[in-house]
Amino acid sequence: xxxxxxxxxxxxxxxxxxxxxxxxxxxxxxxxxxxxxxxxxxxxxxxxxxxxxxxxxxxxxxxxxxxxxxxxxxxxxxxxxxxxxxxxxxxxxxxxxxxxxxxxxxxxxxxxxxxxxxxxxxxxxxxxxxxxxxxxxxxxxxxxxxxxxxxxxxxxxxxxxxxxxxxxxxxxxxxxxxxxxxxxxxxxxxxxxxxxxxxxxxxxxxxxxxxxxxxxxxxxxxxxxxxxxxxxxxxxxxxxxxxxxxxxxxxxxxxxxxxxxxxxxxxxxxxxxxxxxxxxxxxxxxxxxxxxxxxxxxxxxxxxxxxxxxxxxxxxxxxxxxxxxxxxxxxxxxxxxxxxxxxxxxxxxxxxxxxxxxxxxxx
Amino acid sequence: xxxxxxxxxxxxxxxxxxxxxxxxxxxxxxxxxxxxxxxxxxxxxxxxxxxxxxxxxxxxxxxxxxxxxxxxxxxxxxxxxxxxxxxxxxxxxxxxxxxxxxxxxxxxxxxxxxxxxxxxxxxxxxxxxxxxxxxxxxxxxxxxxxxxxxxxxxxxxxxxxxxxxxxxxxxxxxxxxxxxxxxxxxxxxxxxxxxxxxxxxxxxxxxxxxxxxxxxxxxxxxxxxxxxxxxxxxxxxxxxxxxxxxxxxxxxxxxxxxxxxxxxxxxxxxxxxxxx
Numbered sequence: 001x002x003x004x005x006x007x008x009x010x011x012x013x014x015x016x017x018x019x020x021x022x023x024x025x026x027x028x029x030x031x032x033x034x035x036x037x038x039x040x041x042x043x044x045x046x047x048x049x050x051x052x053x054x055x056x057x058x059x060x061x062x063x064x065x066x067x068x069x070x071x072x073x074x075x076x077x078x079x080x081x082x083x084x085x086x087x088x089x090x091x092x093x094x095x096x097x098x099x100x101x102x103x104x105x106x107x108x109x110x111x112x113x114x115x116x117x118x119x120x121x122x123x124x125x126x127x128x129x130x131x132x133x134x135x136x137x138x139x140x141x142x143x144x145x146x147x148x149x150x151x152x153x154x155x156x157x158x159x160x161x162x163x164x165x166x167x168x169x170x171x172x173x174x175x176x177x178x179x180x181x182x183x184x185x186x187x188x189x190x191x192x193x194x195x196x197x198x199x200x201x202x203x204x205x206x207x208x209x210x211x212x213x214x215x216x217x218x219x220x221x222x223x224x225x226x227x228x229x230x231x232x233x234x235x236x237x238x239x240x241x242x243x244x245x246x247x248x249x250x251x252x253x254x255x256x257x258x259x260x261x262x263x264x265x266x267x268x269x270x271x272x273x274x275x276x277x278x279x280x281x282x283x284x285x286x287x288x289x290x291x292x293x294x295x296x297x298x299x300x301x302x303x304x305x306x307x308x309x310x311x312x313x314x315x316x317x318x319x320x321x322x323x324x325x326x327x328x329x330x331x332x333x334x335x336x337x338x339x340x341x342x343x344x345x346x347x348x349x350x351x352x353x354x355x356x357x358x359x360x361x362x363x
Numbered sequence: 364x365x366x367x368x369x370x371x372x373x374x375x376x377x378x379x380x381x382x383x384x385x386x387x388x389x390x391x392x393x394x395x396x397x398x399x400x401x402x403x404x405x406x407x408x409x410x411x412x413x414x415x416x417x418x419x420x421x422x423x424x425x426x427x428x429x430x431x432x433x434x435x436x437x438x439x440x441x442x443x444x445x446x447x448x449x450x451x452x453x454x455x456x457x458x459x460x461x462x463x464x465x466x467x468x469x470x471x472x473x474x475x476x477x478x479x480x481x482x483x484x485x486x487x488x489x490x491x492x493x494x495x496x497x498x499x500x501x502x503x504x505x506x507x508x509x510x511x512x513x514x515x516x517x518x519x520x521x522x523x524x525x526x527x528x529x530x531x532x533x534x535x536x537x538x539x540x541x542x543x544x545x546x547x548x549x550x551x552x553x554x555x556x557x558x559x560x561x562x563x564x565x566x567x568x569x570x571x572x573x574x575x576x577x578x579x580x581x582x583x584x585x586x587x588x589x590x591x592x593x594x595x596x597x598x599x600x601x602x603x604x605x606x607x608x609x610x611x612x613x614x615x616x617x618x619x620x621x622x623x624x625x626x627x628x629x630x631x632x633x634x635x636x637x638x639x
Binding site for chain 2: 055056057076077078079081082083084086087088089090091092093094103104107108148151152155
């Protein structure tokens with residue numbers, strides 16, 4: 001491990017694809033030593049292709065992949081020295097736990113006794129003490145994925161690639177392994193790139209989250225930043241702000257910005273920081289269901305938008321009600337603790353600070 | 364209940380009769396003939412068979428086992444390239460070509476090999492034309508080597524077909540995991556792919572073994588008469604002397620050898636089922 005001051009991995013304008021189809025359109029990404037990165041995206045966004053291109057299983061068509069400064073884009077997978085954990089575990093059924101976990105060490109010419117000692121220590125770390133001589137086919141899913149993790153960690157990698165390693169596990173084991181992987185990463189200090197489609201997994205494990213969309217990086221940042229300051233409508237929607245309303249931002253007579261939505265009796269005045277204010281003109285705003293509350297349809301707006309609407313659906317997922325409200329020609333989902341009958345006129349109260357504003361695009 | 368049982372028997376009867384007439388009766392008859400000498404039970408026919416043909420028995424075993432071993436090497440190499448190859452045109456060409464010998468009968472293969480492997484055959488002539496060999500250095504390969512080459516050429520595609528299928532159905536990630544940890548492709552083939560498809564390889568080799576044990580045309584066509592394979596000896600005993608008892612004794616020896624292989628095959632498939 002090491003690489004003083006240098007990035008553990010630097011991906012530079014990387015493109016890759018299958019045949020005539022380009023999957024990655026110029027990816028730039030830098031991961032510091034010891035940093036945990038999660039790549040989050042929906043199916044087909046290119047996140048697994050990016051990981052496989054870094055590992056060398058997929059050929060890049062242009063761009064560079066630098067591991068501690070050395071470009072490895074032209075090297076076969078076995079020469080790259082990055083360790084990978086696979087979604088299907090990919091353990092070798094004809095070998096024992098020791099055979100699987102010690103394989104990388106055997107390739108590096110380590111003596112048998114030393115391999116047994118190191119694998120034993122790793123097994124202890126993974127809560128699998130004493131399973132050295134067990135057949136991997138006799139292990140549970142969680143144990144298998146721990147062995148697969150141990151196999152990758154046995155070679156003391158500076159960079160670990162995790163390809164949806166938890167998606168085949170049941171919910172409880174998944175939560176536990178999430179925590180264990182993160183703890184091991186902190187303790188051993190390797191850099192990690194974790195590909196997942198599970199938002200919470202990415203947010204809770206990573207130092208920085210990379211959101212991918214259509215083979216491009218949509219946003220990179222710490223979990224809090226991407227959650228509170230999404231860079232695009234796609235990121236906002238992907239991170240749960242699925243309600244959308246159209247607004248008009250107009251400067252008032254006093255110079256302060258006023259926001260007007262269709263059906264709103266009077267506009268709301270912008271009182272937040274000037275740099276966070278939307279630019280004048282038509283804007284779209286995205287918000288999460290928990291960012292809004294229900295109030296009277298004629299409530300005074302203050303520093304919030306109050307959209308008059310009618311309760312259309314109601315569900316009780318536990319702890320609060322989830323309402324579907326028809327307001328301003330759109331169907332909004334709102335979380336609220338109070339009980340409202342269907343068909344009741346309500347006001348959807350949206351504090352301006354909870355809205356993510358973007359300029360309205362012609363589409 | 365009894366009616367339906369009779370009906371079932373009646374339905375199976377034609378098939379049973381066919382099996383009995385065409386297989387069980389000749390098999391039983393040949394067994395009886397093999398163990399009978401001048402009307403009494405005896406091992407005399409086996410004594411004569413071993414006296415006359417013990418060299419040929421060993422020769423047959425040697426050729427069949429050597430051909431099997433070389434077939435295994437060739438099949439692993441071809442299936443390995445098909446599975447782990449990274450040069451698309453090479454993999455494509457190999458995939459398209461390797462099955463061709465499957466469609467060529469043994470006798471035609473033997474005939475082709477006669478013209479290919481002879482002292483003035485296509486192979487030697489090509490080597491001479493390429494300057495690799497002096498015309499005086501050329502030698503005919505029309506002996507045990509010719510038989511082995513023909514068997515390998517004919518059987519490697521069959522074993523490859525089964526082996527490449529088994530390799531293709533492996534979890535690709537197990538291969539990638541090996542390379543990821545630093546194993547080159549040859550190492551991945553030997554240490555990761557091959558152990559996982561070993562049951563299939565053994566089964567394919569047993570089937571191939573039984574096939575090569577029973578080929579008459581190739582040893583007759585490609586190599587000389589002494590020593591030769593058991594199939595040729597059996598044909599000779601019958602055609603030249605009408606000596607069915609000794610021919611049948613040789614047949615029983617062949618059964619015994621292939622029976623061993625079949626036992627091995629059954630044991631493998633039972634294990635495979637137990638593991639699944």
